[in-house]
Amino acid sequence: MTAPLYAIPGTPPAxxxxxxxxxxxxxxxxxxxxxxxxxxxELDRDLIGLAPVKSRIRDIAALLVIDRLRAQHGLAAQAPxxxxxxxxxxxxxxxxxxxxxxxxxxxxxxxxxGHVVSVTRDDLVGQYIGHTAxxxxxxxxxxxxxxxxxxxxxxxxxxxxxxxxGQEAIEILLQTMENQRDDLVVILAGYKDRMDTFFQxxxxxxxxxxxxxxxxDYATPELLQIADRxxxxxxxxxxxxxxxxxxxxxRLRIAQPHFANARSVRNALDRARLRxxxxxxxxxxxxxxxxxxxxIVAGDILASRVFANAxxxxx
Numbered sequence: 531m532t533a534p535l536y537a538i539p540g541t542p543p544a545x546x547x548x549x550x551x552x553x554x555x556x557x558x559x560x561x562x563x564x565x566x567x568x569x570x571x572e573l574d575r576d577l578i579g580l581a582p583v584k585s586r587i588r589d590i591a592a593l594l595v596i597d598r599l600r601a602q603h604g605l606a607a608q609a610p611x612x613x614x615x616x617x618x619x620x621x622x623x624x625x626x627x628x629x630x631x632x633x634x635x636x637x638x639x640x641x642x643x644g645h646v647v648s649v650t651r652d653d654l655v656g657q658y659i660g661h662t663a664x665x666x667x668x669x670x671x672x673x674x675x676x677x678x679x680x681x682x683x684x685x686x687x688x689x690x691x692x693x694x695x696g697q698e699a700i701e702i703l704l705q706t707m708e709n710q711r712d713d714l715v716v717i718l719a720g721y722k723d724r725m726d727t728f729f730q731x732x733x734x735x736x737x738x739x740x741x742x743x744x745x746x747d748y749a750t751p752e753l754l755q756i757a758d759r760x761x762x763x764x765x766x767x768x769x770x771x772x773x774x775x776x777x778x779x780x781r782l783r784i785a786q787p788h789f790a791n792a793r794s795v796r797n798a799l800d801r802a803r804l805r806x807x808x809x810x811x812x813x814x815x816x817x818x819x820x821x822x823x824x825x826i827v828a829g830d831i832l833a834s835r836v837f838a839n840a841x842x843x844x845x
Contacts, residue, residue, distance in 0.1 A: 553602055560595045564637040573630045577623050578759070579752040586743050587631065594638045609640060611740040612715045613707055615729075617722035618745030621791030624719045625679065627743075632677040635715060642675035642713065649678065651685040654699040662695040666702045674713055683718035684728035700732060707738045748791050750780050756792050760799055766824050775831035776802075782836050798834070805830040 554560040561567050570591060574584060590612075597610055612635065616624040629646050636644025649669055656662035670678065680686075686696040707716050718725065718735075722744060729736035748756065754777055761767055768776065779798065783789055790797075806826055810818060 554599065555602075557595055557599070560598055560638075564595075564639075566591055566595070566634055566637050569630055569633045569637065573627070577626060578755045579748055580623055580627075580745065583623070583627060583743055583745055586741070587627065587634070590631075590741060591634055591638075594634070594640060598638060609712045611711060611738065612640060613711070613739050614715070614717045614741040614743065615725060615739045616717060616719040616743050616745060617725050619721065619747055619789075619791060621793030621795075622745035622747065623792065624745055625681075627745075628677060628679045628717050628719075631717070632715075635677070640712075641677065641715060645673075645676035647673040647676065647678050648681065650681050651696065651699075654680075654703075655686065655694075655696050657695075659695075662698045663702060666699045670702070670706050670710075670714070674710065676714070678714060678716045680716065680718050682720045682724075684720050684724040687728055687731055689731065700735065704734050704738065750777065750784070753780050753791070753795050757795050757799060760796060761826065766799075766803065766826055769825040769827045771828040772826050772831055775828040779831055779834055779836055782840050786836070786839075799826075801834065802826050802830045805833050 554563055570584075570588060573587065577584070593610065614631070616627065618624060625648065628648075632641065632644045632646045635641045647669065653669055654662070654666045656665050686700055688694040688696055703716065706714065718739065720728075729739075754773065757776060758768070758773075776798075780795075783794060783798070803826070809827075809830065810816075810822065816822075
């Protein structure tokens with residue numbers, strides 16, 4: 531009896547090449563093959579607000595999809611420049627968006643791996659002569675095939691210190707960003723005013739950045755939604771009047787220095803959980819159910835020194 535041509539339906543026998551997938555001819559076919567819209571939908575779902583940023587990400591994804599179709603007709607000679615700059619205050623989602631951007635680039639075939647290597651100045655710049663180049667090149671080696679995310683990138687440039695080696699790291703980055711642009715995307719991040727100054731002092735870097743995305747601060751209602759999600763993810767919730775108390779906390783905290791958006795929300799909730807734990811711990815004989823163990827009450831919020839300081843500063 532002759533063996534069947536295919537032992538498993540749809541699988542070619544050993545020695546025969548697999549049939550190449552049909553080239554996409556429409557936007558819908560590219561999206562179906564790459565599943566890019568899944569990543570964009572996750573970005574919409576996972577991040578509160580940031581409408582301008584999400585719109586720009588969709589625009590970049592659209593550019594890459596169309597560029598992929600153009601390449602099939604011989605209309606594109608090389609990959610577009612995809613290096614980016616994310617500006618905004620801390621806690622506005624820059625790192626999260628960088629991770630999603632890497633996924634989009636990978637699914638559309640613009641980077642091989644789609645991973646993100648996140649670094650700061652200390653990871654790139656050495657302390658003595660001959661130290662910076664190996665450090666920077668090692669980081670670049672790890673990032674190849676993905677995205678290099680440099681937070682507070684303006685610290686690479688310190689003109690006031692003539693013995694600083696940050697400029698050496700910048701020169702290596704510039705060369706790699708140009709020569710390896712088909713295998714590495716660099717995202718610079720930091721405060722907008724400082725990044726503007728950095729680009730003015732480093733026009734070579736500025737000319738290599740194709741996309742600038744500004745991340746706005748969250749409004750108080752958005753910060754409350756973020757708090758709800760953070761609590762839900764750890765199986766906590768606001769009790770009666772606790773959410774209103776946290777709303778009041780946010781309005782006071784935003785007006786104080788060093789507010790860091792979602793990062794400050796997380797820190798405030800961590801402190802509220804500590805107060806809740808101390809409150810429950812003090813009543814040692816009480817039988818505690820799931821409701822008591824998962825509820826943040828108003829007092830856990832109002833005990834913050836933010837309220838005490840506000841009363842002290844009141845006229």
